[in-house]
Amino acid sequence: MDRRTAVVTGGGTGIGRAVAERLAAEGAQxxxxxxxxxxxxxxVEENPDLAIHPHVADLTDTTDVxxxxELFAGVTVDVLVNNAGGTVKDVAPGLTGKFEDFRRTVELNLLTTMNVTEALWPALRRPGGRVVGIGxxxxxxxGGDAYGAAKAGLTGWAFDLAKVGGRDGITVNVVSPGYVQDTEFFNETGRSARHDILVAQTLLGRSGRPADIAGVVRFLASEDASWLTGQVIGVNGGALLGR
Ligand SMILES: NC(=O)c1ccc[n+]([C@@H]2O[C@H](COP(=O)([O-])OP(=O)(O)OC[C@H]3O[C@@H](n4cnc5c(N)ncnc54)[C@H](OP(=O)(O)O)[C@@H]3O)[C@@H](O)[C@H]2O)c1
Structure with missing residues (x-):
């Protein structure tokens, strides 16, 4: 990763933070x-020796995207990790609320990834750029109603973009995590009834950690993964097999 430039959305917490720290620890900006x-x-404060740069932006707002x-025009971006996402809260009851939930969930989990990738596409290294979506x-x-639908949508998007990117030597893949603790997505840090059910679904008998996902993203971003594109990689402790 030495001297490479990476952009990690949602890099302030959970999985995104672990990805950012992992890439920066290996020398990336x-x-x-x-x-x-x-x-x-x-x-940034807790990693004084790493080159991590913060940017405040709401990625559901196309002006921010x-x-x-524009910020990265003229910069070569080696790795783009589209990690920002999650479930939406505080929606109104009834049909109005349902419509809002659907729209905001798809915006947050699918459109942010598509829009950010589109905005940074000219900046990606050719050949050698890496785009990783977090499904x-x-x-x-x-699972999660519109959330599962939005995350499934990432797959079709990634397949299509991998075809376009292949011509320029840019790879596009999706990492699909199972249950990962120590994130704001799953607030609980210890055990709960839900935790025990989700852990019981795994073959490895534990929840995931942000570092488990970061390691796979790091591999996809590396030279070792230069012939790997258009794939969905499940990282779920064996909770779902073969996908
Ligand atoms: N944890 C799991 O078990 C799990 C499982 C499968 C998939 N995932 C996926 O993994 C990704 C990372 O989630 P996480 O588990 O690490 O949870 P998290 O700690 O809640 O991380 C989500 C990050 O996205 C950022 N974000 C949310 N909305 C945003 C917006 N509109 N614009 C810019 N940034 C935004 C959040 O920061 P701000 O709030 O400051 O914007 C936060 O840093 C998500 O896509 C999630 O769907 C998680």
Missing amino acids: VHIVGRRAQPLARV RRLG SIAGQRG
Whole structure:
């Protein structure tokens, strides 16, 4: 990763933070993006020896995404990790709320990835650029209603973009995590009834850690993965087999 430039969306917490720290620890200049300044600043403060640069942006806002693209005009981006996502909260009851939930969930989990990639596409290294989307086991087996649908949508998007990127030597893949603790997505840190059910679904008898996902993203970003594109890689402790 030495001297490479990486952009990690949602890099202030959880999986994104672990990815950012892993890439930066190997020498990359890493740009992390999120809505809240504080978690981003904390990552920078707690890693004084790493080259991590914070950027506040709401990636559901196309003005912010456009601004991000402009920021990287003239910069060569080696790795783009589209990690920002999650479930939406505080929706109204009834049909109005359902419509809002569907729209916001697809915006957050699918459109952010598509828009950010589009905005940074001209900046990606040719050949050698890497685009990694963070999907979810929910996109492969259902879960979370619109959330699973939005994550499944990443697959079709990645397949198509891999075809386009292949001509320029850019790889496009999706990492699809199972249950990962120590994230804001799954607030609980210890055990709970839900935790025990999710762990029991794995073959390895434990929840995932952000570092488990970061290691796979790091591999996809590396030279070793230069002939790997258009794939969905499940990282779920064996909770879902073969996908
Ligand atoms: N944890 C799991 O078990 C699990 C399983 C499967 C898939 N995933 C996926 O993994 C990814 C990372 O989630 P996580 O588990 O690490 O949870 P997390 O700690 O909640 O991370 C999500 C990150 O995305 C950022 N974000 C959210 N909305 C954003 C927006 N509109 N613009 C910019 N940044 C935004 C958040 O920062 P701000 O709030 O400051 O914006 C946060 O840093 C997500 O795509 C999630 O769907 C997680």
